Amino acid sequence: MLEPVMKQKLGDLAVFRGSPAFSEKLHVGKPNIGNRERLVARINDLLDTKWLTNDGPYVRQLERKLAEFLDVKHCIAMCNATVALEITIRAAGLSGEVIIPSFTFIATAHALQWQKITPVFCDIDPRDHMIDPGRVEELITPRTSGIIGVHLWGQACSTESLTEIANRHKLKLMFDAAHGFGCSCNGRMLGSFGAAEVFSFHATKFFNTFEGGAVTTNDDELAARIRLMKNFGFSGFDNVIYIGTNGKMSELSAAMGLTGLESLNDFVSINRRNYQQYQTELANVAGVRMLKFDERERSNYQYVVAEIDESVTRVSRDQLLKILWAEGVLARRYFYPGCHRMEPYRSFFPHARLLLPETEKLVKRVLVLPTGTAVGIEEIKAICQIIRLAILQSEEVGRRLGAI
Ligand code: T4K
Numbered sequence: 001m002l003e004p005v006m007k008q009k010l011g012d013l014a015v016f017r018g019s020p021a022f023s024e025k026l027h028v029g030k031p032n033i034g035n036r037e038r039l040v041a042r043i044n045d046l047l048d049t050k051w052l053t054n055d056g057p058y059v060r061q062l063e064r065k066l067a068e069f070l071d072v073k074h075c076i077a078m079c080n081a082t083v084a085l086e087i088t089i090r091a092a093g094l095s096g097e098v099i100i101p102s103f104t105f106i107a108t109a110h111a112l113q114w115q116k117i118t119p120v121f122c123d124i125d126p127r128d129h130m131i132d133p134g135r136v137e138e139l140i141t142p143r144t145s146g147i148i149g150v151h152l153w154g155q156a157c158s159t160e161s162l163t164e165i166a167n168r169h170k171l172k173l174m175f176d177a178a179h180g181f182g183c184s185c186n187g188r189m190l191g192s193f194g195a196a197e198v199f200s201f202h203a204t205k206f207f208n209t210f211e212g213g214a215v216t217t218n219d220d221e222l223a224a225r226i227r228l229m230k231n232f233g234f235s236g237f238d239n240v241i242y243i244g245t246n247g248k249m250s251e252l253s254a255a256m257g258l259t260g261l262e263s264l265n266d267f268v269s270i271n272r273r274n275y276q277q278y279q280t281e282l283a284n285v286a287g288v289r290m291l292k293f294d295e296r297e298r299s300n301y302q303y304v305v306a307e308i309d310e311s312v313t314r315v316s317r318d319q320l321l322k323i324l325w326a327e328g329v330l331a332r333r334y335f336y337p338g339c340h341r342m343e344p345y346r347s348f349f350p351h352a353r354l355l356l357p358e359t360e361k362l363v364k365r366v367l368v369l370p371t372g373t374a375v376g377i378e379e380i381k382a383i384c385q386i387i388r389l390a391i392l393q394s395e396e397v398g399r400r401l402g403a404i
Pocket residue numbers: 027028029030031080081082083104105107108150176178179199200201202203204212213330334
């Protein structure tokens with residue numbers, strides 16, 4: 001990529017007909033790729049052995065290494081986190097209603113609804129954007145069977161409070177840990193909290209297997225059920241003992257995973273360096289709050305999350321988004337507008353927003369910025385200069401955008 005162009009005045013901005021700052025688009029979640037030669041060697045090997053999927057040697061090796069890294073008894077690799085969630089929800093016996101945050105990727109809600117289980121949306125704590133345990137109990141009804149906490153952005157949600165609430169009400173507790181790979185909670189790696197945790201290894205995640213995911217648990221019986229379910233319920237040739245589906249990870253994906261694992265430390269250091277650069281660049285911009293990770297814990301620093309308070313910046317999150325996209329900076333507004341405002345949930349619960357004031361506020365503010373191995377310090381400086389410029393001259397920006 002060519003050196004980014006530093007924007008000095010409003011007329012330089014691409015949205016106002018300047019030339020884009022970046023010659024190539026910058027994405028949130030450009031995949032992290034490990035050592036290419038080792039990946040190719042593994043692919044050649046699996047082509048030679050002609051074992052392509054279904055509990056092959058690479059999948060087994062990956063499962064062993066992941067369980068060791070996460071310090072958990074069982075790791076079951078899957079084709080993606082959505083199917084892994086569906087299988088785990090079923091295997092854990094969830095039914096009726098399950099409490100989840102609305103501020104999550106739609107897959108958390110869909111994995112329940114797909115099985116005719118009602119997701120009940122809980123509000124979030126505005127400080128960390130994750131489920132507010134203080135708002136969970138008021139949502140419990142006689143139909144409630146469980147809670148799914150979601151670890152967001154590279155942080156752990158309140159595992160302790162959720163465990164206490166779940167135990168007191170005899171509810172099942174599991175975690176959507178799609179963002180949580182390589183992160184810790186009170187010094188313990190995510191992966192062994194609740195009945196089970198579900199990771200995503202999608203291409204855009206910190207650690208990827210092209211598409212993929214995994215369920216981790218310390219529960220032997222649950223692990224056995226999940227293993228059966230992800231392979232149609234087969235317990236051997238010609239013997240199906242359970243209702244199942246196809247959740248298997250391929251050997252190609254496992255080869256990518258094994259290769260990525262070898263570069264995990266590099267991925268984290270680059271993400272951490274980028275995160276710190278963004279913090280420095282945007283620290284003193286009034287109206288911009290950067291989400292901070294707890295430095296006592298491990299994080300993968302995969303998401304750089306800014307909150308734009310329009311009442312201060314006088315330029316809205318969506319105006320900033322438009323300005324950045326014109327420059328080739330494909331920032332994202334995850335998880336706008338919240339699951340409760342998407343179908344079918346919007347029709348099921350037309351008044352859900354009344355119980356979700358913090359979620360409603362947050363979805364209008366969040367701006368997720370590009371990071372990862374494809375983004376360097378110079379790119380971050382140029383991105384932050386664009387944001388500063390737009391905020392500094394917000395009045396003129398508003399006038400000109402209104403005229404477009
Ligand atoms: N729970 C939570 C909390 C989640 O965040 C997710 C997924 C899940 C559960 C379910 O996990 P999976 O079933 O996916 O394993 C993405 C991802 O599709 C999704 O995995 C992720 N969360 C979610 C937060 O983001 P999009 O629509 O933003 O992603 P996509 O694939 O359009 O890619 C985003 C950008 O990245 C693109 O503009 C281009 C770039 N990109 C993407 C891919 C796939 C690349 O440069 N290379 C690539 O290979 O949803």
